[in-house]
Amino acid sequence: MKVAVIESDTIKPLSPTPHHLRNLQLSFLDQIATPVFMPMILFYPSDNNSINANRLNRLKKSLSETLTNFYPLAGRVKDNSFINCNDEGVHYFEAQAKCQFSQVIQQPEPAQLNKLLPYELDNVGELVLAIQVNVFDCGGIAIGVCISHKVADALSLAMFLNSWAATARGVSNTICPRFDLATLFPSRNISGFKPSTGIIKDKIVTKRFVFNASMIAALIAKYTDNASVDCKRCPTRIEALSAFIWSRFVAATTQGNLDPERLYTVLHAVNLRTRMDPPLSECYFGNISRFSIATPCMDSKGECHGLVNQMRAAIKTIDGEYVKKLQEGNGHLNFMKERAEKITKGHVLSFSFTSLCRFPLYETNFGWGKPLWVGSCSLTFKNLVVFMDTASGNGIEAWVNLKEADMATFEGDEELLAFATPTRS
Numbered sequence: 001m002k003v004a005v006i007e008s009d010t011i012k013p014l015s016p017t018p019h020h021l022r023n024l025q026l027s028f029l030d031q032i033a034t035p036v037f038m039p040m041i042l043f044y045p046s047d048n049n050s051i052n053a054n055r056l057n058r059l060k061k062s063l064s065e066t067l068t069n070f071y072p073l074a075g076r077v078k079d080n081s082f083i084n085c086n087d088e089g090v091h092y093f094e095a096q097a098k099c100q101f102s103q104v105i106q107q108p109e110p111a112q113l114n115k116l117l118p119y120e121l122d123n124v125g126e127l128v129l130a131i132q133v134n135v136f137d138c139g140g141i142a143i144g145v146c147i148s149h150k151v152a153d154a155l156s157l158a159m160f161l162n163s164w165a166a167t168a169r170g171v172s173n174t175i176c177p178r179f180d181l182a183t184l185f186p187s188r189n190i191s192g193f194k195p196s197t198g199i200i201k202d203k204i205v206t207k208r209f210v211f212n213a214s215m216i217a218a219l220i221a222k223y224t225d226n227a228s229v230d231c232k233r234c235p236t237r238i239e240a241l242s243a244f245i246w247s248r249f250v251a252a253t254t255q256g257n258l259d260p261e262r263l264y265t266v267l268h269a270v271n272l273r274t275r276m277d278p279p280l281s282e283c284y285f286g287n288i289s290r291f292s293i294a295t296p297c298m299d300s301k302g303e304c305h306g307l308v309n310q311m312r313a314a315i316k317t318i319d320g321e322y323v324k325k326l327q328e329g330n331g332h333l334n335f336m337k338e339r340a341e342k343i344t345k346g347h348v349l350s351f352s353f354t355s356l357c358r359f360p361l362y363e364t365n366f367g368w369g370k371p372l373w374v375g376s377c378s379l380t381f382k383n384l385v386v387f388m389d390t391a392s393g394n395g396i397e398a399w400v401n402l403k404e405a406d407m408a409t410f411e412g413d414e415e416l417l418a419f420a421t422p423t424r425s
Contacts, residue, residue, distance in 0.1 A: 001098070001099045001103075001104065001112050001115060002097075002099070003095050003096070003097045003098070003115040003116060003134060004096050004098070005094070005095045005132070006094055006095060006096055007094040008092070008093050008094075009060070009092045009093075009094075010088070010090065010092065011060060011063050011064050011067065011074075011092045012064065012067065012074060012088075012089040012090075013064060013067035013068045013071055013074050013087050014064045014065045014067070014068050015068045016087055017071040017074075017075075017086075017087050021071065021085055022084065022085050022086065023082050023083075023084065023085065024075070024082055024083040024085055024179055024182075025081070025082050025182040025187055026077075026080065026081060026082055026083065026150065026151070026182060026187055027181040027182040027184070027186070027187060027286055027287065028182075028185040028186060028187055028188050028190075028326070028333075029181070029185050029287040029288065029290070029326070030150055030151060030181070030187075030287050031080055031081075031150075031187055031188065031190050031195070032190060032195055032333070032336060033149045033195060033287045034149050034195050034196065034199065035080075035122075035124050035148070035149070035150055035196055036121050036122055036124055036148075036149050036199060036380055037117075037119060037121045037122075037123075037124050037130070037146035037147065037148060037149070038146070038147050038148070038149045038152065038153075038154065038157060039114075039121060039144070039376060039377050039379075040144075040145045040147075040157060040161070040361070041113055041116050041117070041142055041143065041144045041145070041374070041376070041377065042142065042143045042145075042161070042361070042371040042374050043104070043105055043140065043141075043371055043372050043373045043374070044140065044142075044143070044368060044369065044371055045101060045139075045140045045372050046101070046138055046139030046140050047139075047368040052135055052139060055141065055366070055368060056133060056135075058168050058366065058367060059143070059168065059366065060092065062167040062168035063092070063131070063164060065167050066164040066167045066174075067090065069163065069174070069177060070160055070163065070177060071085050071087070072085050072128065072151060072179055072285075073090060073128050073129040073151075073160065074088060074089050074090055074128070074129070075088060075128060076088055076126040076127070076128065077126045077127075077128060077148060077151065078126065080150070080190075080195070081187065083128065083151060090128075090129045090130065090131060091118060091119075091129075091130040091131070092118075092130070092131050092132075092133075093118050093130075093131070093132040094132075094133050095132055095133070095134045095135070096134070097116065097134045097135065097136045097137070097142065098137060099136065099137065100136060100137060100138050101136040101137075101138050101139075101140030101142075104136075104142070105375075107423065108208060108373075108375055109423065110206035110207065110208055110376070110377055110378040110399065110423065111205075111206060111377075111378045113376070113378070114377045114378055116132060116134045116142050116144040116377075117132055117144040117145075117146055117377060118130040118132040118144060118146055121377075121379065122199055122380050124146075124148050124149075124150070127148060128147065128148045128150075128151055129145075129146070129147050129148070130145075130146045131143065131144065131145055131146070132144040145157070147160070150287075151285075151286060151287075152285065152286065152287065153271075153286070153289045154289075154354070154356050154359065155271060155273070155282070155288070155289075155359065156177075156285045156286060156287075156288075158356075158359045158360055158361055159175060159177060159282070159283070159285065160177075160285075162360055162363060162364055163175055163177075164364075164366075165363075165364045165365050165366045165367075168366040168367050169365065169366065169367045170367075175283055176283060177283055177284075177285040178281065178283050178284045178285060179286070181284055181286035181287075181288065184280075184327065185326060185327055186327075188330065188333065190333060192337055193333060193336055193337045193340065194340060197340040197343060197344065199380050199381065200380060200382055200403075203403055203404040204378065204379070204401055204402070204403065205378075205401070205402060205403070205404050205407040206377070206379060206399060206401045207399075207400050207402075207407060207422055207423050208397055208398070208399050208400075208422070208423040209397070209398045209400060209416070209420035209421065209422050209423070210390060210395060210396075210397050210420060210422075211395055211397075211398065211419060211420050211421075212390075212394070212395045212421075213394040213395055215419045216237050216240065216396060219240040219241060219243075219244050219419060220235050220236075220237065220240045222240070223235045223239070223240045223243050223244070223307075223308050235308045237357070237396060238268075238353070238355050238357065238387060238396075239308050239311060239312065240308070241387065241396060242268065242311060242353045242385075243307045243308050243311070244416075244419065245353075245385055245398060245400070245416075246266055246296070247307070248413050248415060249351060249383075249402075249406070249410055250264075251413065251415075252409040252410045252412075252413045252416075253406045253409055253410065259349075261347070262346070262347060262348065263295065263342070263348045263349070264295065264296055264349050264351075265294065265295055265296075265348060265349070265350050266293075266294045266295075266296055266307070266311060266314075266351050266352075267291040267292065267293050267294075267350055267351065267352040267353065268291060268292045268314070268315055268352075268355075269289050269291055269352070269353070269354035270290055270291065270292050270315055270318040272288045272289055272290060272318070272323055273288050275318055275320065275322075275323060276320060276323050277320035277323070290318060290322075290326070291352065292311070292314040292315040292317065292318050293314055294311045294314035295310070296310060297310070349383070350383060351383045351384075351385075352381070352383060352385070353384075353385045353387065354384070354386050354387070355386075355387040356387060356388045357387050357388065357396060358389070359389075361374045361388075361389070362374060362389065362391070362393070372391065373391050374388065374389075374391075375388070375397075376388060376399045378401070379399075379401045381401055382401060382402060382403050382406075383401070383402060383403075383406075384401045385398050385399065385401070386398075386399040387399075398420070
């Protein structure tokens with residue numbers, strides 16, 4: 001797929017940001033977030049009732065209007081401390097994709113999809129938001145969005161996208177985001193901690209595995225049968241898929257030779273909004289999530305016992321008391337420093353899951369209908385799985401990011417392929 005940028009622009013807020021809002025302090029959770037772009041690509045087919053020039057103009061105009069409310073996105077991050085909300089603007093590109101729309105969405109190649117984004121994911125710098133609108137030969141459009149993880153989590157990105165789309169449709173009562181997260185999680189001196197720990201530039205391979213509804217149901221049944229007597233309910237879809245993918249990763253990459261000196265951990269991104277006391281409004285914008293950490297009990301063959309219960313117990317610890325400790329002391333920062341050091345030295349093997357399922361990404365309607373498909377791309381982290389809804393909403397796509405050598409054995413695992421359909425090589 002060849003993609004060529006044909007026009008570039010900088011989109012500024014329609015109304016200038018008031019002087020008293022010009023400096024926005026980053027929260028502690030923003031400070032420790034990884035300095036990378038978080039990507040999202042939304043695909044819209046050709047609309048016979050709308051000329052693309054009109055669609056492109058609507059996108060730019062409504063983006064400018066939306067940035068008036070989402071003013072920090074047009075600013076620049078300074079010293080991992082604050083956002084200078086100077087209305088410098090969002091980098092905005094229009095590009096021509098020299099291929100057919102259907103070729104991309106029928107058999108997506110994660111590494112190829114990165115071409116639909118405005119920047120490489122680790123090239124974030126001070127930028128907060130960048131957008132590339134790609135027009136295919138057939139008239140279809142893919143909107144590639146990169147938002148800095150220093151200022152937003154996935155729910156915040158979804159909030160912005162839906163507000164932008166609503167503005168494009170002419171809806172006036174869009175959500176009013178709140179940017180005062182630093183009042184809840186005050187910024188701190190994080191010297192000695194590197195938020196970039198875990199970013200790997202080379203030899204990460206991303207594959208997309210699709211689990212349809214029947215295969216997900218079969219995995220739920222599989223892990224319900226294997227659950228201990230203490231399990232009071234069936235695994236969720238994400239719990240079952242996480243346990244299955246982790247077990248196949250261990251089986252494929254260790255060949256039964258577990259390193260007794262290494263600690264194996266399974267992480268899940270957890271939304272803190274609903275776990276605070278009282279719960280936090282969904283209109284809060286920023287990084288309002290942390291990772292639960294489970295340590296699977298495994299035998300010498302790499303078999304995981306009671307993993308669903310262990311993951312569930314780890315997630316349960318992310319509660320109101322956990323959030324208070326985040327807010328009140330440096331304990332979490334010290335823990336992050338120690339863990340980063342162990343990961344760097346190879347003492348810990350981490351495998352992370354994050355789920356975007358049930359997020360309102362398929363509701364992003366700019367006035368010409370909902371997206372036909374919403375996808376991701378190849379990321380910069382090893383041992384990371386991103387779950388996303390299939391277009392039908394019944395299945396789940398697992399975007400798996402592994403080291404090249406690990407992926408070579410993982411993607412050929414027979415038990416994995418019995419439940420999942422892989423992306424074509």
